[in-house]
Amino acid sequence: MKALRNLLDKQKPLFEKGGKFEKFYYLYEAGDTFLFTPNHTTKPKGVHVRDAVDLKRMMMTVVIAMIPALLFGMWNMGHQHFLAIGQEADFWTKFFLGAKLVLPIVIVAYAAGGAIEALFAVVRKHPINEGFLVTGMLIPLCMPVTIPLWQVALATVFAVVIAKEVFGGTGMNVLNVALTARAFLYFAYPSDISGEVWTYLGDATPIDGYSGATALAIAAEEGLANTEMAVTGAWSEFWAPFFTFKQMFLGSIPGSIGETSTVMALVGAVILILTGVGSWKIILSVFAGAYLTGLGFDALGGNAFLNMPAHYHLVIGGLAFGAVFMATDPVSAAHTEKGKWIYGLLIGVLTVIIRVTNPAYPEGIMLAILLMNVFAPLIDYNVIAANKKRRLKRATV
Numbered sequence: 001m002k003a004l005r006n007l008l009d010k011q012k013p014l015f016e017k018g019g020k021f022e023k024f025y026y027l028y029e030a031g032d033t034f035l036f037t038p039n040h041t042t043k044p045k046g047v048h049v050r051d052a053v054d055l056k057r058m059m060m061t062v063v064i065a066m067i068p069a070l071l072f073g074m075w076n077m078g079h080q081h082f083l084a085i086g087q088e089a090d091f092w093t094k095f096f097l098g099a100k101l102v103l104p105i106v107i108v109a110y111a112a113g114g115a116i117e118a119l120f121a122v123v124r125k126h127p128i129n130e131g132f133l134v135t136g137m138l139i140p141l142c143m144p145v146t147i148p149l150w151q152v153a154l155a156t157v158f159a160v161v162i163a164k165e166v167f168g169g170t171g172m173n174v175l176n177v178a179l180t181a182r183a184f185l186y187f188a189y190p191s192d193i194s195g196e197v198w199t200y201l202g203d204a205t206p207i208d209g210y211s212g213a214t215a216l217a218i219a220a221e222e223g224l225a226n227t228e229m230a231v232t233g234a235w236s237e238f239w240a241p242f243f244t245f246k247q248m249f250l251g252s253i254p255g256s257i258g259e260t261s262t263v264m265a266l267v268g269a270v271i272l273i274l275t276g277v278g279s280w281k282i283i284l285s286v287f288a289g290a291y292l293t294g295l296g297f298d299a300l301g302g303n304a305f306l307n308m309p310a311h312y313h314l315v316i317g318g319l320a321f322g323a324v325f326m327a328t329d330p331v332s333a334a335h336t337e338k339g340k341w342i343y344g345l346l347i348g349v350l351t352v353i354i355r356v357t358n359p360a361y362p363e364g365i366m367l368a369i370l371l372m373n374v375f376a377p378l379i380d381y382n383v384i385a386a387n388k389k390r391r392l393k394r395a396t397v
Helices: 002-015 022-035 055-085 091-124 132-141 149-167 177-188 215-225 231-238 245-250 262-274 280-300 310-314 319-326 337-357 365-394
Strands: none
Touching: 002 022, 022 091, 055 091, 055 132, 055 262, 055 319, 091 132, 091 149, 132 149, 132 177, 132 319, 149 177, 177 365, 215 231, 215 337, 245 262, 245 310, 262 280, 262 319, 280 310, 280 319, 280 337, 310 319, 310 337, 319 337, 319 365, 337 365
């Protein structure tokens, strides 16, 4: 590492003011601070304290928390492929096939978003925003494995420019950038991100009776059919051992690359909470809101989807992934402590409402988080206003 440090120090004058590559200083700075902790220190006089955990280190912690979901997603994409074509394969064959499919999506997302970040940094003359370390990983994890790579690049560029850079960059965005990329694809190219797109088949032929539908799609279809059959019964008819509660909790089912496994999302949640990066209040309140709303619809009844046991809402679709990695976005989420409870609870409530009332798009977590991103400042405003009002009542002047 010392040799690398010396090499970077030797090149630094070329990028500083008056140097040959002065225009590209922030590209050099991005690489330098990514590899090494910034060596800035406070001056002898002053009250400011610099922490070793800067924004890049925080963003890397979130990326590390997503690695279990990424690795499981690679294996699951291979697993779903061999399941669909009715062939046996060992663990590593499934994993390497999944890696071959998933890694290009990750690389394209980072390359497209990184190029836009670098362009804005050079033009605006400011450091490259660290937030894309997380966004570049989140975008592939919320995509189907069959998504065309050019659509990944287009959606990433759209999200970085429209959802972040036009507002001023990292820390200024109103909407979650990764979910904006997914929403763009959902409305621009719906046939490539919904329907039976969750399993890679390649040139192979699926076995008789195979369906690439997700658990949510089957539940929505059952609700729309308005039959007497329970959703759990429809799952059993489809493929008896496939959509059990245990299978959906573990995540070996069709779905987005990183969203199917609730247990891997919870591993990420533990990492985020223990390191103080993610808010446990938001995560817990999202689950509580979804569960309580599911209980209410179950009691209300009406069709098979409404009558689905509430605890199934916690393990199907991308609720867990969204609650852990999307809703806790420190920029677009609520910032006050009471506001975090309200914000998370409403995301959970809206997710289930969208699921059971919108058969065209049964996965509701994306729209619920984006909607609550818009209302997060209003929630904080009212929480602070109420706090001021209480304190003024206690004033004795």
